[in-house]
Amino acid sequence: MAVPLEQAPAVERARSAAARESWAEAYALLREADRHPTRALTAEDLDVLSDAAWWSGHVDESVAARLRTHAAYVAAHDHRGAGLAAWWLHYEYAALGRPAAAAGWLHRARHHLEGLPACPEHCFLAWTDAEEATARGDHAAALAATGRMTRLALRAESPDLLALARQATAAALLAQGRRTEALAHLDDAMCAVTAGELSGTFTGFLYCLAITQCMESADFARAVEWTNAAMEWCAPPWTGRRDEGTPPLGVTPSGDNPFRGVCRAHRVEVLDLLGAWALAEAEARQACREVPVDCLEAAAAAYYAAGDVQRRQGRLEEAAVSYAHAHALGRIPQPGLALLRLAQGRAEAAVAGVGLALACQSDPRHDLLGRARLLAARTEVALAVRDVPGAAGAAAELEVLAGDVPLLRAMADTARGAVALAEARPEPALRLLRRALAGWLELRVPYEAAQVRMLLAAADRTVGDEEAARLELGAARAVFERLGAAPDTRRAAALLTRGTRRRLPGGLTAREAEVLRLVASGGTNRDIARALVISEHTVARHLNNIFAKLGVGSRAAATAYAYAHDLT
Numbered sequence: 261m262a263v264p265l266e267q268a269p270a271v272e273r274a275r276s277a278a279a280r281e282s283w284a285e286a287y288a289l290l291r292e293a294d295r296h297p298t299r300a301l302t303a304e305d306l307d308v309l310s311d312a313a314w315w316s317g318h319v320d321e322s323v324a325a326r327l328r329t330h331a332a333y334v335a336a337h338d339h340r341g342a343g344l345a346a347w348w349l350h351y352e353y354a355a356l357g358r359p360a361a362a363a364g365w366l367h368r369a370r371h372h373l374e375g376l377p378a379c380p381e382h383c384f385l386a387w388t389d390a391e392e393a394t395a396r397g398d399h400a401a402a403l404a405a406t407g408r409m410t411r412l413a414l415r416a417e418s419p420d421l422l423a424l425a426r427q428a429t430a431a432a433l434l435a436q437g438r439r440t441e442a443l444a445h446l447d448d449a450m451c452a453v454t455a456g457e458l459s460g461t462f463t464g465f466l467y468c469l470a471i472t473q474c475m476e477s478a479d480f481a482r483a484v485e486w487t488n489a490a491m492e493w494c495a496p497p498w499t500g501r502r503d504e505g506t507p508p509l510g511v512t513p514s515g516d517n518p519f520r521g522v523c524r525a526h527r528v529e530v531l532d533l534l535g536a537w538a539l540a541e542a543e544a545r546q547a548c549r550e551v552p553v554d555c556l557e558a559a560a561a562a563y564y565a566a567g568d569v570q571r572r573q574g575r576l577e578e579a580a581v582s583y584a585h586a587h588a589l590g591r592i593p594q595p596g597l598a599l600l601r602l603a604q605g606r607a608e609a610a611v612a613g614v615g616l617a618l619a620c621q622s623d624p625r626h627d628l629l630g631r632a633r634l635l636a637a638r639t640e641v642a643l644a645v646r647d648v649p650g651a652a653g654a655a656a657e658l659e660v661l662a663g664d665v666p667l668l669r670a671m672a673d674t675a676r677g678a679v680a681l682a683e684a685r686p687e688p689a690l691r692l693l694r695r696a697l698a699g700w701l702e703l704r705v706p707y708e709a710a711q712v713r714m715l716l717a718a719a720d721r722t723v724g725d726e727e728a729a730r731l732e733l734g735a736a737r738a739v740f741e742r743l744g745a746a747p748d749t750r751r752a753a754a755l756l757t758r759g760t761r762r763r764l765p766g767g768l769t770a771r772e773a774e775v776l777r778l779v780a781s782g783g784t785n786r787d788i789a790r791a792l793v794i795s796e797h798t799v800a801r802h803l804n805n806i807f808a809k810l811g812v813g814s815r816a817a818a819t820a821y822a823y824a825h826d827l828t
Contacts, residue, residue, distance in 0.1 A: 287312035340381050343368075343372030476626065521551035529565055538744070557591065560591035766810045
């Protein structure tokens with residue numbers, strides 16, 4: 261007679277919970293069984309305890325259990341188990357910022373697995389080989405390693421490993437600039453993810469890896485789609501109540517989800533571009549509370565994105581604090597910090613900051629969007645300090661970088677349009693800026709679109725199209741107001757007000773028009789001087805200028821001109 265599960269030994273119930281990916285339950289049961297053992301936990305049970313501890317947010321306990329797992333497999337002469345445990349220790353120590361320990365455990369993993377017949381565990385070593393080859397620029401070796409991953413995954417009939425191999429192949433291809441092929445492999449991997457075909461661990465890995473790849477390669481559409489899917493997967497667990505329907509595919513049945521903070525940090529970047537700034541800032545704060553200690557780079561990204569929101573809203577002191585937090589967690593807060601310094605009037609610091617960040621970027625091809633943002637900021641800062649050649653150089657590099665990637669294309673057109681405007685070439689500026697505006701609108705990125713409208717307004721006024729300029733300024737101001745971008749709102753409003761001031765005929769200045777108006781009303785030089793609080797000598801000088809500009813020789817003729825041109 262079968263024993264009901266609730267009456268089975270704790271270890272058996274823990275195994276059942278782990279099979280359902282009910283990690284919190286498995287962790288509680290195994291931890292209790294380990295504390296008061298009726299028998300020692302096996303290597304397999306310790307492996308489960310390590311996974312369950314990680315999923316439950318106990319990273320230190322996870323590593324400690326993994327060390328015991330490795331020792332148990334070694335004692336049992338199970339080289340495959342010991343090799344995989346060693347690889348996971350390499351991965352976890354690397355995430356915790358302990359590179360020496362990580363390198364040592366990677367060496368042990370290779371030692372355990374070398375000489376064994378091809379097995380699924382070799383797939384993880386091949387993944388490491390691919391990443392190391394990509395880092396040193398050996399693209400052929402990287403693709404050879406991902407090919408080994410694919411063959412091993414197919415032989416093992418493992419959906420998890422096959423999806424990971426597809427993702428790794430995409431990364432290797434992207435590093436070579438083979439974008440179309442790379443995205444085909446990435447789409448293949450993400451089909452398995454979004455269809456709920458993978459385990460929780462690999463689902464989380466692939467969401468994080470794929471979204472990072474999309475942002476770095478500036479594939480904004482995919483980043484939006486997969487960020488939304490990731491947040492649905494990370495949603496609070498389904499309880500199984502009848503009135504709540506069925507759980508979404510891929511959702512972890514119970515327990516917390518340590519990937520939530522990382523996925524939320526990715527979402528912050530997407531929300532920032534989409535203009536959902538209030539939500540982005542709130543999500544950034546939440547992400548920093550949720551991110552595990554072995555994923556602090558995600559918290560740094562969230563702080564940085566919050567700083568960008570605060571800077572553009574004119575909350576400069578808060579932005580400085582957010583950028584400082586990002587820096588403390590290991591992220592260089594550029595170009596946001598340089599643009600903050602520019603907003604604070606510290607132009608020299610802005611120039612130095614963005615220049616140093618560009619010089620220090622080890623491999624610009626690795627993060628195309630990051631490089632593009634630095635170049636766009638370099639263009640903006642250079643134009644602010646009237647370094648038009650420097651701005652032109654940055655814009656030219658951005659143009660080469662952009663290719664046919666929509667997000668990068670919009671950035672390049674914006675930069676080149678701004679440079680053309682500064683070079684007093686309004687026609688090319690208008691053409692580039694109109695194309696940039698269309699790109700930003702198609703991407704649904706409102707803040708950058710509004711910034712382009714401001715440049716378009718300046719170009720329109722340069723060619724004398726005041727009506728078009730006012731339309732662009734009005735549209736830009738409405739977006740800035742909605743976003744809460746106070747400095748930009750004030751700037752757009754000021755430019756609109758300036759445009760409402762009627763151009764005076766005859767080249768008259770505002771003061772000369774005031775003098776002419778008083779002349780037309782019959783005022784003497786003494787009357788005008790008293791009314792305007794100036795000397796009679798100054799009044800006489802203004803009158804001489806007025807007569808010369810209007811081509812008249814008397815006060816009566818000047819009065820007639822004033823009436824004819826509605827200046828009274």
